Amino acid sequence: MSRVIPGLTAVSKSDLPVLLPFKPTPAATTRVNFSQWLASIPFWVPFMIFAAAFWPVHAFAQSNGFSLTQAFETLWRWIPFLLLHGFVFTVIISVLTMLLGTILGVFLGLGQISRNRFVRWCSYWITQIFRNSPWLVLLFIVMLSFPFQIDLFGLSIPVPDWTKAVIGLSLPVMANISEIVRGAIGSVPSAQWEAAESLAFSRRQTLFEIILPQCIKRMIPPWMNWYAILTMATPIVSILGVEEVLNLTRQAIEAENNRPELLIPFYGFVLLIFFVYCYPIARLTMWLERKYAVKL
Amino acid sequence: MKTVLAATTALMTCFSAVSATAAECSNEAWNRVMERGSIIVGVKADYKPWGYRSTDGELVGMEIDMAKDVADKMGVELELVPVQSSNRMQFLEQGKIDLMIATMSDRADRREIVGIVGPNYYTSGTNLLAPKPLKLTDWEQLRDKPVCGKQGAFYNQIVEERYGAKIIAFAGNAEAKQALRDKKCIGFVYDDSSIMADLASGDWDEFEMPMKTEDDNPWALAVPKDERNCVFGRFMSGMQYNWHKDGTLVELEKKWGIQPTAYLAGQQDRFKDWLSK
Incomplete structure (x- = not known):
């Protein structure tokens, strides 16, 4: 029987208490990858892409007489319509979706830390199901299963397509907000719960007066991150016939005789307005993220 | 005992009333339009020059002109709802629109779903x-x-x-x-x-x-299926007949820059008033 020398004949191991190297793990609430990516784009890049997009139009101009200036003029004529009818509507959809998703998500998130096992279990699975379903599938289900009007006590309330789109999109948003809430509450040191208990705070008081006020600050960056993701995702409702910016762009191209030269300028313009809207949000998110990261 | 009998009789009358109207015309869509004072017509927003958007966002086109004429003749306001090929028949079935004039080809399978009435207003x-x-x-x-x-x-x-x-x-x-x-x-x-x-x-x-x-393939406009052989369907047949007879469709074709078709010229001739010179 030979002697075991740790580090020589065997793996270096010790049963003595040692101080392990400190590896800081990012808090559950700091996943703002999308905003990080968006904010890292220099602001002039999409404008350059947009300018470059006109180049193929220029190249085509010789062959069929539709020039760069004509393409610009055409787009110029449609800009008020696309912005006022199309993009404003997109913004309204995204704001309402976020509002609905946040309200539902907060309740679902609190449900996930409930002391009632059944409520906890239900909230967990609802969150998991809606977080991991494709958005388009959820949209289709909501669009097809909801009636176009609801008859209540002889009063018929119309349910337009965009309301269904708001409901459909708010489901995945709700599930993700639920995770943000759960993660934020979990990220507050558990000693605070114990300290509050020792000061005779009830569970409700502890949650609403001590824990949640601290969470709000931590939840703002990921919440804004989800708003940017949601806004970028709203054009998928155009597949279901909602008259938002992408659908109206298609109709504008149709009204201009479907000239293929207009495809890139028009869709490029849509890209640009989404960027102009979401970029400041992403920068602000990153700024808040950095500001709050130091505390606690 | 009396009340039970009365209730049963009332119930019976109710049921018989329902079954009687089911066989005949309820004219539900027509009455709804008249009560509301406006007709909701499903048109295309992406099919120039039949139905498309002007720069200020208004829906314009040949089929929109036809819808306007329908509303004028009925004496109601016109409301336009943009539809797509994929949802136009469902909108009509659901009652979301009262009438559909949306570049639809007249096919046998579509007649099973919506109330298509002749004479067809165009063909392609x-x-x-x-x-x-x-x-x-x-x-x-x-x-x-x-x-x-x-x-x-x-x-x-x-x-x-x-x-x-x-x-x-x-x-x-x-x-x-x-x-x-x-x-x-x-x-x-x-x-x-x-x-x-x-x-x-x-x-x-x-x-x-x-x-x-x-x-x-001829194109067709459509009313809800139950209304095909009732007031609404018969009225739309009359509208189309008159559009052919007085040359409205040929004029609209010219107005919207559509290549003149032999079909419309032929139909105008076919439905010509025999007394007119």
């Missing part, structure tokens, strides 16, 4: 927009070749099954035409009247419409 056939150098002459030449098309057009399937073409369907015409220019397909299969308009615009000088027009 299938043809191909193809580059001149390819020198295509016959549909059979499309076998196993990629051909661009628009999503939702019924003839995509026909061209695929009859001639073995490989259809690549796009959401919009502009996308399909760009694909044709990028040589992703050897032709763009679409309505002949629309292709003629493109060729006349001068932007497609290196292209031609080489095939013999196929599947000439």
Whole structure:
């Protein structure tokens, strides 16, 4: 029987208490990858892409007489319509979706830390199901299963397509907000719960007066991150016939005789307005993220 | 005992009333339009010049003019709802729209779903927009070749099954035409009247419409299915008959720059008032 020398004949191991190297793990609430990516784009890049997009139009101009200036003029004529009818509507959809998703998500998130096992279990699975379903599938289900009007006590309330789109999109948003809430509450040191208990705070008081006020600050960056993701995702409702910016762009191209030269300028313009809207949000998110990261 | 008897009688009368009206005309959609004081018409917003948007966002086009005339004759306000090929029949079934005038081809399977009434107000056939150098002459030449098309057009399937073409369907015409220019397909299969308009615009000088027009198919407007043989259906038949008779459709065709069709000229002749000179 030979002697075991740790580090020589065997793996270096010790049963003595040692101080392990400190590896800081990012808090559950700091996943703002999308905003990080968006904010890292220099602001002039999409404008350059947009300018470059006109180049193929220029190249085509010789062959069929539709020039760069004509393409610009055409787009110029449609800009008020696309912005006022199309993009404003997109913004309204995204704001309402976020509002609905946040309200539902907060309740679902609190449900996930409930002391009632059944409520906890239900909230967990609802969150998991809606977080991991494709958005388009959820949209289709909501669009097809909801009636176009609801008859209540002889009063018929119309349910337009965009309301269904708001409901459909708010489901995945709700599930993700639920995770943000759960993660934020979990990220507050558990000693605070114990300290509050020792000061005779009830569970409700502890949650609403001590824990949640601290969470709000931590939840703002990921919440804004989800708003940017949601806004970028709203054009998928155009597949279901909602008259938002992408659908109206298609109709504008149709009204201009479907000239293929207009495809890139028009869709490029849509890209640009989404960027102009979401970029400041992403920068602000990153700024808040950095500001709050130091505390606690 | 008396009350029970009375209730039963009332209930019986109720049921018999329901079953009696089910067999006859309820004229539900017609009455709804009249009560509301406005008619909701489903039209296209992406099919120039039949239904499209002007720069200020208004819906305009030949079918919108027809819808206006319908509303005027009924004495109600006109409300327009943009529809797509994929949802137009469902909207009518659900009651979301009262009337649909949306470039729909009159097909037997569609008559099962919505109340299509004649005489048809237009007709178009299938043809191909193809580059001149390819020198295509016959549909059979499309076998196993990629051909661009628009999503939702019924003839995509026909061209695929009859001639073995490989259809690549796009959401919009502009996308399909760009694909044709990028040589992703050897032709763009679409309505002949629309292709003629493109060729006349001068932007497609290196292209031609080489095939013999196929599947000439009348277009139809539709009312809810239950109303086909009731007031609404009969009224719309009358509207279409008069549009043909007094040449409204031929005038609108000219107004919206649609290539004059032999069909409309023929129908005007067919429905001509025998006393008029």
